[in-house]
Amino acid sequence: xxxxxxxxxxxxxxxxxDRSNDAGLLAAARSLVKAANGEAAPLVVDPFxxxxxxxxxxxRLGCDAFASDLNPxxxxxxxxxxxxxPRGKPGLAALVRNIGERTNQLALAATSExxxxxxxGARPLTYLWARTVKCESPNCGAEIPLARSxxxxxxxxxxxxxxxxxxxxxxxxxxxxxxxxxxxxxxxIPGGTVSRAKATCLVCGSVLPPDQVRAQLRDQRGGAGxxxxxxxxxxxxxxxxxxVTSKTGSGIRNVRSPLDVDYSAVRAAQxxxxxxxxxxxxxxxxPFPDExxxxxGGKGAGRGFAIRRYGMTTFSDLFSSRQxxxxxxxLRLLHDESDKNPELTPLLAMVLSKCVDYWSANAVWxxxxxxxxxTMSRNGIPIVWDFAEACPWADxxxxxxxxxxxxxxxxxxxxxxxxxxxxxxxxxxxPALPDASADxxxxxxxxxxxxxxxxxxxxxxVWLKRLLPSEFxxxxxxxxxxxxxxxxxxxxxxxxxxxxxxxKDRRFFEDRLADAFSAGRRTLxxxxxxxxxxAHKTTEGWESLLSGMIRGGWRITxxxxxxxxxxxxxxxxxVAALATSIHLVCRPRPLDAPVGEWAEIxxxxxxxxxxxxxxLSREGVRGADLVFxxxxxxxxxxxxxxxxxxxxxxxxxxxxxxxxxxxxxxxxLAKVWEVVGKLALEQVLGGDKGGPGSLEEDARLxxxxxxxxxxxxxxxxxxxxxxxxxxxxxDADEETAxxxxxxxxxxxxxxxARRFAQxxxxxxxxxxxxxxxxxxxxxxxxxLEERARQLFGKEDVATFASSWDERVRKGGHQTTLFPxxxxxxxxxxxxxxxxxxxxxxxxxxxGHSTGIRRTTTLDRLHAAMLLQKAGASSALKTFLDEERxxxxxxxxxxxxxSALYPQGSEERRLVExxxxxxxxx
Numbered sequence: 001x002x003x004x005x006x007x008x009x010x011x012x013x014x015x016x017x018d019r020s021n022d023a024g025l026l027a028a029a030r031s032l033v034k035a036a037n038g039e040a041a042p043l044v045v046d047p048f049x050x051x052x053x054x055x056x057x058x059x060r061l062g063c064d065a066f067a068s069d070l071n072p073x074x075x076x077x078x079x080x081x082x083x084x085x086p087r088g089k090p091g092l093a094a095l096v097r098n099i100g101e102r103t104n105q106l107a108l109a110a111t112s113e114x115x116x117x118x119x120x121g122a123r124p125l126t127y128l129w130a131r132t133v134k135c136e137s138p139n140c141g142a143e144i145p146l147a148r149s150x151x152x153x154x155x156x157x158x159x160x161x162x163x164x165x166x167x168x169x170x171x172x173x174x175x176x177x178x179x180x181x182x183x184x185x186x187x188x189i190p191g192g193t194v195s196r197a198k199a200t201c202l203v204c205g206s207v208l209p210p211d212q213v214r215a216q217l218r219d220q221r222g223g224a225g226x227x228x229x230x231x232x233x234x235x236x237x238x239x240x241x242x243x244v245t246s247k248t249g250s251g252i253r254n255v256r257s258p259l260d261v262d263y264s265a266v267r268a269a270q271x272x273x274x275x276x277x278x279x280x281x282x283x284x285x286x287p288f289p290d291e292x293x294x295x296x297g298g299k300g301a302g303r304g305f306a307i308r309r310y311g312m313t314t315f316s317d318l319f320s321s322r323q324x325x326x327x328x329x330x331l332r333l334l335h336d337e338s339d340k341n342p343e344l345t346p347l348l349a350m351v352l353s354k355c356v357d358y359w360s361a362n363a364v365w366x367x368x369x370x371x372x373x374x375t376m377s378r379n380g381i382p383i384v385w386d387f388a389e390a391c392p393w394a395d396x397x398x399x400x401x402x403x404x405x406x407x408x409x410x411x412x413x414x415x416x417x418x419x420x421x422x423x424x425x426x427x428x429x430x431p432a433l434p435d436a437s438a439d440x441x442x443x444x445x446x447x448x449x450x451x452x453x454x455x456x457x458x459x460x461x462v463w464l465k466r467l468l469p470s471e472f473x474x475x476x477x478x479x480x481x482x483x484x485x486x487x488x489x490x491x492x493x494x495x496x497x498x499x500x501x502x503x504k505d506r507r508f509f510e511d512r513l514a515d516a517f518s519a520g521r522r523t524l525x526x527x528x529x530x531x532x533x534x535a536h537k538t539t540e541g542w543e544s545l546l547s548g549m550i551r552g553g554w555r556i557t558x559x560x561x562x563x564x565x566x567x568x569x570x571x572x573x574x575v576a577a578l579a580t581s582i583h584l585v586c587r588p589r590p591l592d593a594p595v596g597e598w599a600e601i602x603x604x605x606x607x608x609x610x611x612x613x614x615x616l617s618r619e620g621v622r623g624a625d626l627v628f629x630x631x632x633x634x635x636x637x638x639x640x641x642x643x644x645x646x647x648x649x650x651x652x653x654x655x656x657x658x659x660x661x662x663x664x665x666x667x668x669l670a671k672v673w674e675v676v677g678k679l680a681l682e683q684v685l686g687g688d689k690g691g692p693g694s695l696e697e698d699a700r701l702x703x704x705x706x707x708x709x710x711x712x713x714x715x716x717x718x719x720x721x722x723x724x725x726x727x728x729x730x731d732a733d734e735e736t737a738x739x740x741x742x743x744x745x746x747x748x749x750x751x752x753a754r755r756f757a758q759x760x761x762x763x764x765x766x767x768x769x770x771x772x773x774x775x776x777x778x779x780x781x782x783x784l785e786e787r788a789r790q791l792f793g794k795e796d797v798a799t800f801a802s803s804w805d806e807r808v809r810k811g812g813h814q815t816t817l818f819p820x821x822x823x824x825x826x827x828x829x830x831x832x833x834x835x836x837x838x839x840x841x842x843x844x845x846x847g848h849s850t851g852i853r854r855t856t857t858l859d860r861l862h863a864a865m866l867l868q869k870a871g872a873s874s875a876l877k878t879f880l881d882e883e884r885x886x887x888x889x890x891x892x893x894x895x896x897x898s899a900l901y902p903q904g905s906e907e908r909r910l911v912e913x914x915x916x917x918x919x920x921x
Contacts, residue, residue, distance in 0.1 A: 044440040093411040100351070107333055126365065145239045146386065222317045276328070354406060445532065524588060534584065677756040708756065751777070
């Protein structure tokens, strides 16, 4: 093994999570850093530090680190990781556990009346609730519990669910009562009652439309509270579905139906909350978060916040009264502990944050594992119909002791002998460090509207500032009138907000990012190294990032795909996303950089990209990861110059109009996407003889589509819907824009499909409805079943094949299943004569619908796959015999697509079986 391979292996070893605290590896890494830099450790700067992972890794390797962020919640996390823990004294974890035990006992004693034991001594662990609305059918009026599912536990040994008894009194609407049962079959449990904000009545079956559901929940301020009458009887609001309990020391869980005592405890908590609020006089701040929730709606980052439409106008509305009392009790006790041990206050703040995450009315119950799942499972705060209320002082999922345990384990696993870093709340565009002071500028910047960081952090901030009133958390340093985290300077796209009369649109974000890159260039020494991490899945996002870097004075030298993204994250499940984060390595561009000639750059670009794509392909990098990882060498060719001009001295910009014919109008990146797309097709369809141009447009589109969807190390990835993922079934009509792929097929961001298709002569609009379907910025390849209706008409494939066989036996004139040209019926007319694909297509000359079209190789391949699936062996044999006479195109396309369809997919199974059925030569 040579030196380079040894170093790469060492990097892999020290990056292994299970070896992150290996003393030998850490000592070796620090020695290497010292050998390369001398006695003075290099300073690593991250101006978008977030949770602090980059500067923490720098400290682990023996570097100095400076972390900053505009967000106070992120800055607090950084302070804990980079300053508090490295300076922590021995026994810190044990001290935190002791404080946790003491606090738990005090809190339990203070709130015991709100969490009463069962008559048999069992203690509550979790309460399962559903928000409710009233059926508006004239003859009904029953309550509708809003729930994704009424299944409580799915394990074979202890299946439990909720069914409903329906009482029909002589006066008044029907009444429903939940009962926990052990179902003998799935039919014993009713299905969920809410989907996309539409509610279905369990009594009469009427459907309440979304507007009425929202209006009723607005009247309830979100519906997390229970409504009682003057006698203390529940008359509306949240409905308790089930209670999970356990006897102390037994380790056995039970799920029971709600009891009157459960509601009595909730009513007592509501009364205590009102009394506590009434005690406040003379301008004292509320113990409960009365700050406003995000406005949300529209385009941009704010679209993930639907809660205001349901009446949750303050953060208190996200919690039930009992949850508010539990958190305020914990706050009071942590204040006392903080006074005794002020150095532990940031750690206690971490415990508080985790409790808040699990103790809201937006926490959900995971019935497969029977645990409480936290609130922040996505980049937004949507409505959650049915929620789980953890008993905070129990020894169970979501409890205070569990949160203390998480923090204590972090302390115990923290790398030993780690020096402290420096943390500061700062704007990335206005760095706190002097010019030319950093050796490495390494950051993972925000991505347009992907994550509304400040709005999300407000969920924690409103509680943290009540624990840390004297810290930097107490106010916005840039706007004293703002009671929440800084928003105006935040570098994201959020069209719902304006700054100085200017909308925070994509141009605002791009300008802010460019300012940050310029500031980073000033902070870095001339011989320093920069690295920008990016995992955005659109070419537009990449163009803006690269534009900001070029404008900021950077020269991009290479790009490396590194597997840092969790495969199961929600966005990866909904639509094709990067399996890796691309690390763009860059250096300061000299002020006297020369001017580049376009002709020379255009010659060099394909060679550089082809070499890099080949190398990464051999290392298992695929699809979108390979596309964007090729940016580095492509940009190195361009960014080494102060500017690039053509023979007429016209500047070639980085981005431009990709539909233009002249390079100085198209922009450099249009050429990059063209080169990458052509090389990709050559890679999957063969060289010059069988290159991209030798197959029809639809085959090139399909091959390029599936190739781009491939995931590094795993082959192609099939798109999934939110219903297939671990996402909550929230107000799905207000989620981030994703295509509905419940019909099957494979989805790709429209921007990516368009940028690669355009320079390769592929017209997406020509294939709309025939091969693809576009919706909400996403393009989906139609499934085989959808294409069957086009290729064989209304009858199924087996019926078509059978009738075709019958006509041939009777001496019919048609002996070709799919002739080169087929007649297509005009709208409103019935087909006459031979059977043919019944789809109107666009003529390649003027784009208008005609009565004649030419069948393509992909049409015939899909038809053969469908015949294979239907078991139509006779028709398939005749068809393949015809194809052999026609030429090798269909077999070559089948071979190419067999390597592109996902492992285990039906398409791959069919096309591989088809390949074996081709007549032997």
